[in-house]
Amino acid sequence: MKPDPRSSKDARHKPTSGARTNAKTRGHDFRLHRTQTPGFYKNTSPSRMSAPAPTANGAADSRDPSGFLSEIIGAPVTVKLNSGVTYKGELQSVDGYMNIALEQTKEFVNGKLRRSYGDAFVRGNNVMYISADS
Structure with a gap:
């Protein structure tokens, strides 16, 4: 053997x-x-990744996440955490680790307002997504 x-x-x-x-x-x-x-x-x-899909006018959307985030500084945003908690407030800053500073922040748990904060800081590793509010 x-x-x-x-x-x-x-x-x-x-x-x-x-x-x-x-x-x-x-x-x-x-x-x-x-x-x-x-x-x-x-x-x-x-690389086996495909290019971004063309937009309505035929051009590809060239924005990356950091460009998008820098464009919405000072705007109202919704930040959802991995725990399911949602924060709504005015985006003041975002760094490379996705740490987020918000002003006039409201905390929502299960869709219900739980607390209001003047300023809030969210550690980036907890962030599921950031959405610009209209």
């Missing part, structure tokens, strides 16, 4: 810094390249 090749030291060899790891999984080609930080890889696979 032959030894299982998966159990040999060669099969358990981890790639050294700068090495590439390739894998085929269900028809998808994944290419990973080790970064300078141990244990972290970046995806170097060919």
